Amino acid sequence: MEKVQKKEKTLFQESWRRFKQNRLAMVGLGFLGLLTMISITTTIIDVVTDNRVYDTYVISQNLVMRLKGPSAEHIFGLDEFGRDIFLRMLWGTRYSLFLGAIGILASTIVGGTLGAIAGFYGNAIDNIVMRFMDILLAIPSILLAIAIVAALGPGLVNILIAIAISYIPTFARVVRAKVMSIKDQEFIEAARAVGASDARIIFKYIIPNSLAPIIVQATLGVAGAILSIAGLSFLGLGIQPPMPEWGAMLSNARTYIRDAWHITVIPGLGIMLTILSLNLVGDGLRDALDPRLKN
């Protein structure tokens, strides 16, 4: 009675197989992989050389060479203080990527938990949590971030807090909607019928099934967060010079845009490509994790 059984695959393998077929998403993933490698390498170099490379090549100024265009020696040219833009781009990668990722991770955990509780228990709890989220959502996230940074003062940690808080409502909403749709599925009822507790149902049944939209939302969220960080830096509220953060580089460069196009275009391009990659990967993940949305 048994016929040829299809090759057994876990859901992860199957999703990966579908993801691989999406070329654009793979390109995006490749680019993000490259950025991650760069971030890790630069961090290792700093640790090993005790910031010597960073101090000599990335932040030390050389005003004689300022605003030099790209050449064989400095392929992206030099900035308004005569620093090598290529190296600054490399060292700047980690700020955008890590801050974005950590900020979103924090808001995913906080927002996700709030959303899961609201969605699972419903009624009054749902009302209280979600109305609070509505209030947060009513304030434009960049304004909220500006307000938080303005109150706490600029600095890496404060930026992280600002980013994390401003993205909490988005995740709370996504998770709540997903939890509510899963909560009414029959397999939850089946778990209740064998006597499973609320905690078990949440952790073993609901969370594993809501991961897909959370992952997708988080990927897209990182893109937004990077933009916010760049935006804050651009406004002078983010990472402070001389740290080579891309948004700050863009901000400082805008004065010289008529004289030296390269010092604005390159950080701008860097931000754009990163965001684009994240969005491509996010879309790819959505199609791969939930094939029903496609077609």
Added chain:
Amino acid sequence: MAELLEVRDLFIRYETVDGVVEAVNGISLKLDKGSTLGLVGETGAGKTTLAKGIMRLVPNPPGKITKGEIIFNGKDILKLSEADMRKVRGKEISMIFQDPMTSLNPVMTVGEQIAEVISIHEKVSSKGAMEKAKEMLEMVGIPAERAEEYPHQFSGGMKQRVIIAIALACNPSLLIADEPTTALDVTIQAQVLDMMKKLKDKLNTSMILITHDLGVVTQTCDYVAIMYAGEIVEYGSLRDVFKNPQHPYTNGLFGSIPSLAEDVDRLKPIKGLMPDPTNLPKGCKFNPRCEYAEEICRCQSPETTEVKGIHVVKCFKAQGLV
């Protein structure tokens, strides 16, 4: 009776990431004006694909009609341009889908939805179309006043009536109904089937009824085609197939449904599962599940042979070769 539709050696396949799905594999059938054909089979038998093929609505990609002819009213509709085909759809051939809940546009009144089809295909004023729409509603047993209402104000059975009204609005010569009553309760199903039968006789419409329910076929059809893995394995008049089933699969279907007249302790199901459509078995496609299968069934595909008159079967056993 004059012939309305003839399908000749039709092949339809879907190219998917999991492989090529061979959905329809060499189907030929004929349908006379005014008669009803029941297309019976289980999930994955290719019933709906065949119907979509006749409407030329197979989504492409991934679907493709790779071979065959569909002669409707003397012309091969596979050779028509898309613009000409649009004139056929809804006007000469129309289709009813299974789910009455999602087949109607929720933001248009039911009257507008019926009138829309009429104004697409006929030269009438919008007022005339609305009048005709109300007539259609009355015909399917819904008061004309309700034309102003929206689909959500109708129950499931009523929605299915509206869908039937839309399908019959331009007086098509062929109606394809894909599981029209599967989503309905049995008493509502009885009402709807009864109404469809009356309307069909009144308008002299031919019908292809797709269903998995042998009981529904008995009530509405003149001819029956049993489908398995994209092939018609048995075809004949209702009485031929139901009273003298030849194919082991047809017999298996009858053995699988509990009878209301006889008492049996256990049903006699067909063993095994529907074959994987991307990897159909060699030879007779039913052979892995067939209790009579022998060597010949495993390597050769049987031809369609005559049992008596129009009653045909595709099986070596029925041919006496096994």
Added chain:
Amino acid sequence: MEEKVKRTELLQVKNLKKYFKTPKGMLHAVDDVSFSLHEGETLGVVGESGCGKSTMGRAILRLHEPTSGEVIFKGENILKFDKKRMKKLREEMQIIFQDPYASLNPRMTVSETIIDPLIIQGKYKKSDKEGLQKKVREIMDLVGLSQKLINTYPHELDGGRRQRIGIGRALALNPKFIVCDEPVSALDVSIQAQVLNLMQDLQEELGLTYMFITHDLSVVRHISDNIAVMYLGQIVEKAPAKLLFKNPLHPYTHALLSAIPVPDPDYKMKRILLQGELTSPINPAPGCRFAKRCIHATPECSQQEYSLKEVEPGHFVACSRFNEIKN
């Protein structure tokens, strides 16, 4: 032994009610339903969508907390049980769902799905890999699932096999009583027959008691000892299966039975086409709920309350005019 004469009563439902609050008013999903079930018996519950049959099954298992009434299982009213006793009781009362696609956790393999109830109920320790493995294989054997599917996910399997997993999960705890909520309705006919046979085999082998909820009348006749017909939250007729089909007394049962399409070209049945459609029992008016659609209704029908009355041995009907109608 007395058991040979009369089997022991396993479950008794008394005046069970389940109301839901809706914006339009109180929905009487299950309204004053009483019946009893003997060990090893199958009670078929039929009715159209919205008649409250699924809600009744869930209310008996306390998956929906009943509004009022009693559910007496092995002599005790389980509606009085606290959380702890209720959890323990779940070992004995299980449910099989209609939709084999929605009723399995898509992120759990076959073995995880079957193991879960065993761990929840503390039958096995999570560390007892060997014992669990053995038990899973035993259950897979029981429900006819091939051992090599042990680590597959539901989405890789067809409907019939998924339903077997659902049955296996229900059987893992050795229950006495199983509510089967349309367990074969989503399956193709040939697979449906396989699953029905399996359920009958299991019943004989393990001495199970079923409450078999379905809208398919030929299936219910085949599998049930007794059948209860529900209409708008109430049981309108209850009788041994064969008797109900031979001698239906309630006009609704009549109409329901006459609407079944029988796959036999020679079978001629007088159709009783019902007018109108089911409404939902929101703030229902007193009197017979079927009266509005009943061809035999008199003005009195919408005034009096009717309860089930035994009119011949084992045959209960809730209609005042069944005698006049019969003739």
